[in-house]
Amino acid sequence: MGLDGGTIISRNDVLRGQCWDLNKADNSRVTRWSTCALTGQPLAPPIVACFLGRLYNKSAVLEWLLAKAGRFADEADVNRYLNQLREGGEAFDHIASIKDVFPLQYSPATLDAPAVATAADGAADPVLPAPYTCPITSLRCDRYPFAALRPCGHVLAERALKEAAADGTCPICGAAFSAADEDVVPLVPSEEQLERLQELLPRRRKQGGRKDRRGKGKKKGQQGTEEHAEQQQQQQQPAGSSQRGGAAEAAAPSAAQVQRQQQDDL
Numbered sequence: 001m002g003l004d005g006g007t008i009i010s011r012n013d014v015l016r017g018q019c020w021d022l023n024k025a026d027n028s029r030v031t032r033w034s035t036c037a038l039t040g041q042p043l044a045p046p047i048v049a050c051f052l053g054r055l056y057n058k059s060a061v062l063e064w065l066l067a068k069a070g071r072f073a074d075e076a077d078v079n080r081y082l083n084q085l086r087e088g089g090e091a092f093d094h095i096a097s098i099k100d101v102f103p104l105q106y107s108p109a110t111l112d113a114p115a116v117a118t119a120a121d122g123a124a125d126p127v128l129p130a131p132y133t134c135p136i137t138s139l140r141c142d143r144y145p146f147a148a149l150r151p152c153g154h155v156l157a158e159r160a161l162k163e164a165a166a167d168g169t170c171p172i173c174g175a176a177f178s179a180a181d182e183d184v185v186p187l188v189p190s191e192e193q194l195e196r197l198q199e200l201l202p203r204r205r206k207q208g209g210r211k212d213r214r215g216k217g218k219k220k221g222q223q224g225t226e227e228h229a230e231q232q233q234q235q236q237q238p239a240g241s242s243q244r245g246g247a248a249e250a251a252a253p254s255a256a257q258v259q260r261q262q263q264d265d266l
Contacts, residue, residue, distance in 0.1 A: 033131040048101040136160035
């Protein structure tokens, strides 16, 4: 079996292809919550999300960005990138830099629960645990809509976020967020949500860039203020020391005054 350019497929390529095929065949919410959208591999921290609500392994995103820049470690990376382009098409073109994803405070559960017997006919019915449950409402992510907060990365059920929107802070860590500022990103979205997210994608990119620039500007401003204060302090210290020196010289009697005082005492 060969790939484009007459290359020979490796065992890793076969396994990755099988994971991708399974991921495409089983497009259920459980699969999308537990596998990387880019490679089809199981999700493992660190996990990131894009602004279209898809979940990725961060290492897979970094490999994707290096491949797009034409930087390959070996031939296997070339074959992997070609496979992703063939299978994914333009689905991941919106990931052009690491700023197009944000980290999540999310770790999926292992889906290896044993089969249990049903009460109806006694047959074994595989009941799997949820990949993730909301820490506030205990709702399952595969049955209820969930979203992520971009400022802190916590993943919560939308029901919990609606309650938290009153004060505009994350109910887990207290980080401030704004629904109007597009800080809430639906995860594993429905078709209707995906269309809305695609419309918001250009604006979210611009907002992300402005936030980064504002953060850098604040840091530079603080550094400039501190440097200005240090310069003022350094300028004031010599003046103060010279004033103190002049006062000390004025207070100290001269040699002639000491001699006259001695003569008067005699």
